[in-house]
Amino acid sequence: MFDALSDRLDAVxxxxxxxxxxxxxxxxxxxxxxxxxxxxxxxxxxxxxTFVARIRERAVGTEVSAALDAxxxxxxxxxxxxxxxxxEQSAPLxxxxxxxxxIMLAGLQGSGKxxxxxxxxxxxRKKGRQPLLVACDLQRPAAVQQLRVLGEQVGVxxxxxxxxxxPVAVARQAVAEARRLGAGVVIVDTAGRTNVDEELMDQATAxxxxxxxxxxxxxxxxxxxxxxxxxAKAFQEAVDFTGVILSxxxxxxxxxxxxxxxxxxGRPIKYASIGEKLDEFEAFHPHRxxxxxxxxxxxxxxxxxxxxVYTTEQAEQVQSKLLAAEFTLExxxxxxxxxxxxxxxxxxxxxVPGMGKALKxxxxxxxxxxxxxxxxxxxxxxxxxxPKLLNGKRKKRxxxxxxxxxxxxxELLRSFEQMQKMMKSLGGAKxxxxxxxxxxxPDLAGQLGGGFPGGGFPGxxxxxxGMGGAGGFGGLEGVGAGSTxxxxxxPRNKTVPKRKRKKRR
Amino acid sequence: xxxxxxxxxxxxVLIFLVGxxxxxxxxxxxxxxxxxxxxxxxxxxxxxxxGGHPGAxxxxxxxxxxxxxxxxxxxxxxxxxEPEIGEPKVAEPGVAEPxxxxxxxxxxxxxxxxxxxxxxxGGNIASIFRRGLTEEVWEDLExxxxxxxxxxxxxxxxxxxxxxxxxxxxxxxxxxxxxxxKEVLRLELSVSDRSLHxxxxxxxxxxxxxxxxxxxxxxxxxxxxxxxxxxxTVVLAAADTFRAAASEQLxxxxxxxxxxxxxxxxxxxxxxxxFDGWQAAKAxGADLLMVDTAGRLQNKRALMDELSKVKRVLERDAGPCDEVLLVLDATTGQxxxxxxxxxxxxxxxxxxxxxxxxxxxxxxxxxxxxRQLGLPVKLVGLGEDVExxxxxxxxxxxxxxxxxxxxxxxxxxxxxxxxVAAGDLDQQRSGMPPRGA
Numbered sequence: 001m002f003d004a005l006s007d008r009l010d011a012v013x014x015x016x017x018x019x020x021x022x023x024x025x026x027x028x029x030x031x032x033x034x035x036x037x038x039x040x041x042x043x044x045x046x047x048x049x050t051f052v053a054r055i056r057e058r059a060v061g062t063e064v065s066a067a068l069d070a071x072x073x074x075x076x077x078x079x080x081x082x083x084x085x086x087x088e089q090s091a092p093l094x095x096x097x098x099x100x101x102x103i104m105l106a107g108l109q110g111s112g113k114x115x116x117x118x119x120x121x122x123x124x125r126k127k128g129r130q131p132l133l134v135a136c137d138l139q140r141p142a143a144v145q146q147l148r149v150l151g152e153q154v155g156v157x158x159x160x161x162x163x164x165x166x167p168v169a170v171a172r173q174a175v176a177e178a179r180r181l182g183a184g185v186v187i188v189d190t191a192g193r194t195n196v197d198e199e200l201m202d203q204a205t206a207x208x209x210x211x212x213x214x215x216x217x218x219x220x221x222x223x224x225x226x227x228x229x230x231x232a233k234a235f236q237e238a239v240d241f242t243g244v245i246l247s248x249x250x251x252x253x254x255x256x257x258x259x260x261x262x263x264x265x266g267r268p269i270k271y272a273s274i275g276e277k278l279d280e281f282e283a284f285h286p287h288r289x290x291x292x293x294x295x296x297x298x299x300x301x302x303x304x305x306x307x308x309v310y311t312t313e314q315a316e317q318v319q320s321k322l323l324a325a326e327f328t329l330e331x332x333x334x335x336x337x338x339x340x341x342x343x344x345x346x347x348x349x350x351x352v353p354g355m356g357k358a359l360k361x362x363x364x365x366x367x368x369x370x371x372x373x374x375x376x377x378x379x380x381x382x383x384x385x386x387p388k389l390l391n392g393k394r395k396k397r398x399x400x401x402x403x404x405x406x407x408x409x410x411e412l413l414r415s416f417e418q419m420q421k422m423m424k425s426l427g428g429a430k431x432x433x434x435x436x437x438x439x440x441x442p443d444l445a446g447q448l449g450g451g452f453p454g455g456g457f458p459g460x461x462x463x464x465x466g467m468g469g470a471g472g473f474g475g476l477e478g479v480g481a482g483s484t485x486x487x488x489x490x491p492r493n494k495t496v497p498k499r500k501r502k503k504r505r
Numbered sequence: 506x507x508x509x510x511x512x513x514x515x516x517x518v519l520i521f522l523v524g525x526x527x528x529x530x531x532x533x534x535x536x537x538x539x540x541x542x543x544x545x546x547x548x549x550x551x552x553x554x555x556g557g558h559p560g561a562x563x564x565x566x567x568x569x570x571x572x573x574x575x576x577x578x579x580x581x582x583x584x585x586x587e588p589e590i591g592e593p594k595v596a597e598p599g600v601a602e603p604x605x606x607x608x609x610x611x612x613x614x615x616x617x618x619x620x621x622x623x624x625x626x627g628g629n630i631a632s633i634f635r636r637g638l639t640e641e642v643w644e645d646l647e648x649x650x651x652x653x654x655x656x657x658x659x660x661x662x663x664x665x666x667x668x669x670x671x672x673x674x675x676x677x678x679x680x681x682x683x684x685x686x687k688e689v690l691r692l693e694l695s696v697s698d699r700s701l702h703x704x705x706x707x708x709x710x711x712x713x714x715x716x717x718x719x720x721x722x723x724x725x726x727x728x729x730x731x732x733x734x735x736x737x738t739v740v741l742a743a744a745d746t747f748r749a750a751a752s753e754q755l756x757x758x759x760x761x762x763x764x765x766x767x768x769x770x771x772x773x774x775x776x777x778x779x780f781d782g783w784q785a786a787k788a789x790g791a792d793l794l795m796v797d798t799a800g801r802l803q804n805k806r807a808l809m810d811e812l813s814k815v816k817r818v819l820e821r822d823a824g825p826c827d828e829v830l831l832v833l834d835a836t837t838g839q840x841x842x843x844x845x846x847x848x849x850x851x852x853x854x855x856x857x858x859x860x861x862x863x864x865x866x867x868x869x870x871x872x873x874x875x876r877q878l879g880l881p882v883k884l885v886g887l888g889e890d891v892e893x894x895x896x897x898x899x900x901x902x903x904x905x906x907x908x909x910x911x912x913x914x915x916x917x918x919x920x921x922x923x924x925v926a927a928g929d930l931d932q933q934r935s936g937m938p939p940r941g942a
Contacts, residue, residue, distance in 0.1 A: 039657045042838035045648055109861060110718030110834060118749075139889075141726070142754035149749035149771075194864035221718065225654035225838025227866040248717060251802040253840035276717075276747070318520060335520040343806050348519055 022070060027059045030074045041293045043256030044229040047263045055081055075294065082290035085259060090283040091243060091268035095185065096214040100132070100178040102186045104171075104211060106204050106239050107219035108231060109192030112247035114143060116219050116273060117189040118150030119281035120245075124185055125156055132183035134174040135160035136167035136207060139191035139200075147189055154278055157181060167191065167203065172210045188213070195234030208239045216241040217270065220261060222249045228257035229264050236265045243270035246284060250274045252347060256293050306342060314338075322423045329416060330384040333376045336369065345369060371404060375412055378402040387413050642679035643668065646686055653869035653906045654838050659876055663689065687903050690872065694899035697881030702827040702855070708740065708786035708794045710823050712779075712816055713858075714848055715832035717800030720860035720886060722751060724832055725795045726758025727886075727894040737792040739764035742782025744775035744815055745799040755797050761891075765789065775799065775811065776818035783823040794823075803847030816852045830883065832858045835868035845874045859897070860886035867906050 031052050038048045058077050095101040103120065105113045114137065121131045133151045135158060137143035144160045151158035159174045171188055178186045190207060193200035208216060218241040220228065235241060244265075246258055249272045258269055269284040306315075318335060321327045342348055376384060378401030383389050390398065390413065399406040643664060650660040667686050676682055703709040711728075713721050722745065729739045741764050743752035752768040759766035767782040779796045786794035798815060801808035820826060831854040833841055848854050859868050862885050871882050882897040 036657055039651055040839060042654075042840070045651050108836065108864070110720055112718055140723075140754070141757035142750045145753045146748070146750035153749070194861065196864055221834070221836070223716070223834075223838060223840040224836045225841075225866070225870065226652050227654070227836050227864070230865045231836070248802060250805075251716065251840065252804040252843060253838065257838070322520070332520075339519055341807065343804055345519070347804060 022059055022062050022073070024060050026070065027056060027074070030059070030071070031056055034074070034078055037295060038256060038259075038293070041254035041256035041295065042223075042225045042228070042260075043293065044226050044260040044264070047229065047260045051081065051085075051259075051263070079290050079294065082259065082293060083286050085262050086286035086289050087262065087268045087284075088286065090285060091270050092283070093215055093243070093270060095129075098214065099184050100175060100186045101184065101215075102175065102188060102211045102213040103215045103217060104188040104190065104208055104213040104239070105217050105219055105245070106190050106235055106241065107192060108194060108221070109140075111192065111219045111221045112245075112273060113137070113192060113219045114146050114150065114189050116217075116245050116247060116271075116281070117147065117187050118154055118156075119273060119278050120217075120271070121151070121156040121187055122154035122278050123281055124187075125154065129185050130181075130183045131156050131185040131187055132174065132178045132181060133158040134171060134186055134188045136171050136174075136188050137191040138162065138164050138167050138170070139193075143189075143191070150278070157183070168206045168210050171207045175211055186211070195231045201234065201238045204235075205238050215243060217243050217245050218261075218265075218267070219245045219247055220257060222246050222255040222257065222272075223251055223253040224257045228260040232261045232265050236267070241265075241267060243268055245269075245271045245273065247273040250276075250280070254293055254295060255289060258289050259293060327420060327423065328385045329376050329379065329387055330381065332416065333373060333384065336373065340369065371402070371408070372412060374402040375399075375404055375409055387416065638671065638677055638679055638682055642682060645679075646682065649907055650869065653867035654841075655869035655906075656839050656842065656873045659873040662876075683907065687907070690903045690906070691899050693872065694875060694882075694903065697875065697879070699856070699881050699883050699897055701883055703793075704827055708783070708789075708791045708823075709827045710783065710786075710819065711793065711795045711828040711830060712798065712819065712826045712852065713795060713830050713832060714798050714812060714852060714854070715800060715858075716802050716834075716844055717748075719800065719832040719834040719837075720858075721745075721800065721832045722754050722758065722797055724830075724858050724860060724884070724886060724894060725755065725797050726762065727891050728795060728884075729758060729764040730762035730891040731894065732793050733762040733764055738789060740782055740786040740789060740791045740794045741766045742779050742785075742794065742796040743768035744778040744782070744796050746771055746773045746775050746778060747799040751797070751799065765791070776815045779815050779819040780822065783819060787823075803844045809847060809851045812848075813851045826855075828883075829853055829855045830858050831856070831880070832860055833868075833871070833874075834866075835859050835862045835886075836864065836866040837868075837870055839870065839873075841870035842873050842877065845878055845880055849878055849880065854880060856881055856883035858882075858884045858886065858894075862886060863888045863893070868902075869906060 034055065035048055035052050038051065039045060043051070055074075055078055058081070059074055062073060062077070093103075095103075105117055105120075107113050117133055121133050124131045133147055133156055135144040135147045137147070144163050148158050148160055159170075159177050161170060161173065167190065174186055174188065178184075188207065188211060190204060191200065193204065195201065216239050218232065218235050218239075220232065224231070232244075244258075244261055244267055246255065246269050249255060261267070262269060269286075269289075272282060272284045272289075274280045274282060318327075318331070321331055339345070339348065375398060378398045379390070383394065383398075390409075395406050395409050399409045402409075646667070647660055647664050650663065651657060655663070663686070667682065667689060670676075670689075671682055671685060674685070676685060701711070713725055715721050725741060729741055732739045739762065741755055741759050743755045743766060745751035745755075746769060749771070752766075752771070756766050756768065758764070765785065767778065767785045769778050769781070775798060782794055782796055785791075796815070796819065798812060799808075801812060803809065816826065816829070829852050831845060831848050833844065837844070845854065845857070857871060857874065857880055859871055859882050862868055868885075874880050875882070882902075885895055885897050885902075887893045887895055
């Protein structure tokens with residue numbers, strides 16, 4: 001697979017530092033990389049074309065600032081443009097003043113309409129509205145039943161008079177039913193349909209005409225490829241949707257389709273479905289999506305995953321242990337197990353800005369982790385707390401117990417010791433200095449922070465950058481070498497939030 | 506053992522970062538009610554065994570007890586036979602006996618369906634490539650592969666290899682180049698065994714997997730109808746116990762085809778349902794057991810582990826699955842490759858079912874999947890009707906890959922002057938409506 005765009009651009013601009021203007025030739029070379037990255041992210045090739053043309057216009061002649069190298073500069077331009085197309089900020093649902101306000105969902109089969117209907121109902125109910133779910137998918141077996149179950153789960157009434165028949169009639173009756181029930185919002189779930197099925201597309205148009213929705217939402221799978229454009233155009237023609245719901249965004253697809261759809265239809269993406277549970281549904285974040293499409297780190301997703309498995313107390317405990325070098329193999333084992341609940345290691349590392357570069361040639365196999373865990377499991381508790389106990393005889397035993405060679409056991413112990421040393425110094429003076437610098441130059445922070453919306457994550461960006469810069473993971477030791485400032489992780493927490501709170505709601 | 510070193514380094518760094526991040530975010534959100542326990546419980550509810558909860562299934566002896574008498578009340582006995590299948594609309598030879606897979610009828614259907622979506626095949630392609638073999642033609646070829654979701658990497662490799670061959674074989678026109686490309690693709694796709702494997706005796710076991718919304722349940726329903734129509738006894742195990750009404754959906758399909766459906770309450774252990782399915786299939790002397798599983802995104806570790814467990818438990822008594830099918834949506838882009846990789850790793854997929862090929866999507870990602878993983882497409886979904894699940898026909902598939910795209914590429918290329926990399930065209934010329942249109 002391809003490396004993240006930033007790495008490839010770095011290669012293009014290698015050697016070009018400091019002041020100057022981006023020349024056409026440099027820009028063209030960079031654009032080739034951008035084009036590939038976007039195609040690789042499933043952005044439609046036609047959209048890529050127009051997009052790249054616009055980037056070119058903006059990039060040629062751009063001043064290279066002292067703080068950023070040319071690659072970062074171009075990425076910033078690309079990122080900004082992506083955000084512009086995806087919508088500067090989340091577009092809220094506009095339910096108008098009429099009651100009941102009708103919301104209609106439409107999309108391909110399996111894009112997640114019914115689930116989205118349930119999630120949307122839950123969200124609206126939480127906001128104090130009284131939604132009514134309407135089952136107009138009379139095509140798929142048990143789709144009506146699915147909506148009934150979802151309605152029950154989110155505590156919203158479901159209007160589902162028939163299992164088969166004419167969905168247009170159901171939709172029409174539903175509005176009257178909503179009035180009777182005093183429901184202020186009607187959410188109409190419709191059958192999935194292919195864009196070439198004229199009959200069903202006409203039916204969608206008819207349903208729309210029957211209920212006159214204030215919002216028609218087009219539900220599209222984040223994993224969709226080049227066809228996103230054709231499909232979106234067909235649905236726009238048939239139901240002229242007012243917004244988009246991007247589903248299955250919790251997968252690892254880069255989601256270039258979001259860009260294709262936004263660009264081609266000009267309609268905002270309003271919601272993103274980010275998990276299987278009914279509360280995993282939220283307003284769409286253009287900034288995050290931009291970073292994701294570019295294959296930049298996605299710190300927020302990492303945080304979200306982490307929050308699933310970690311509590312504050314746990315996190316703080318780990319922090320202090322790490323910084324005080326009290327982090328034992330026992331902690332390592334339990335933390336790794338926690339970490340692995342969040343997903344494959346390589347995927348997690350990929351979310352850290354700059355990390356992808358440091359690891360680009362390494363294929364981190366989770367099977368390796370099993371082996372490491374096996375070795376640690378073969379130690380006694382005492383040994384895990386104090387690896388120095390492990391003499392030759394004990395090492396032999398551990399090796400035999402885990403089915404590995406004693407060489408590997410040695411290797412593990414040595415690496416762990418190194419990491420301990422490194423961690424101890426990581427939060428040190430160098431990190432502090434870098435952070436201060438970053439705070440004075442928010443622009444730079446934004447660059448380093450990658451996909452982080454607007455601001456950046458000063459400390460992190462520095463770590464990521466540092467690792468990458470030093471080339472490979474060996475460079476980790478260099479990150480904070482020779483510095484021992486105690487507990488330097490703390491000030492970050494206190495100084496950064498203000499700016500952040502504004503940006504992220 | 507450099508890798509080990511990196512691994513540990515990466516691990517510790519991640520732990521550190523995660524700790525830092527969580528601490529950071531938590532501090533910021535202080536004042537909000539803690540949701541940890543609830544969240545964790547919810548996570549656990551969805552991943553029964555990963556937390557090592559005792560008795561939840563994998564090694565629980567209870568599994569063996571869950572024999573026929575447990576599943577009896579849950580087993581739905583379908584009414585007579587095929588009440589709702591409805592008259593087949595097209596009286597093709599393959600429809601009457603869907604299991605006797607005459608390749609010709611399958612191919613006809615394939616082309617018929619694809620043709621419906623895409624207009625005539627091949628008509629306009631020729632004109633594009635009639636010109637000499639210019640750089641433009643190569644770019645056109647590249648672009649049409651990319652537009653079919655074949656992926657940048659596979660496309661470049663393919664076209665690169667093609668260029669060498671074209672040079673060696675003295676290919677002069679774009680036409681010939683296109684024909685050569687099609688031949689290469691056909692060859693790549695034709696090397697595999699596409700048959701759906703069965704056991705010589707006893708119920709054959711097929712496990713059906715995939716991400717959410719690709720059409721697993723529907724494909725199983727259609728396969729069941731196909732087998733039942735051939736006079737086979739089919740048992741379906743509704744091991745999607747997560748999605749609302751998934752087992753009801755399978756139940757309806759079972760009623761249509763006369764297949765017996767084994768199900769349990771929503772939220773039940775899917776491995777147990779699969780196991781029950783096997784017991785029922787064995788007891789019935791069925792010919793085929795198909796296990797429907799919940800859709801899961803391939804990056805959800807706990808869910809992938811759950812799937813591995815379903816297979817493990819199923820195979821403990823049933824022996825190795827005869828087919829492990831990955832259902833893939835034809836509209837899927839590059840993520841399809843990641844899906845195929847992850848599912849192969851988890852449950853050793855043996856073949857792909859490419860669904861929703863009746864839309865405009867080309868499903869080109871299966872080329873990358875076959876190239877990289879050697880996973881053949883075994884079936885394609887070409888429409889909503891029962892008989893629309895057809896055998897994969899590489900020739901028709903390859904033809905369809907180039908049907909409309911090439912046309913579009915051509916028109917635009919003429920307008921835009923063909924220089925794609927430089928990208929010196931504005932919105933209008935590329936045929937895109939301006940934003941906000």
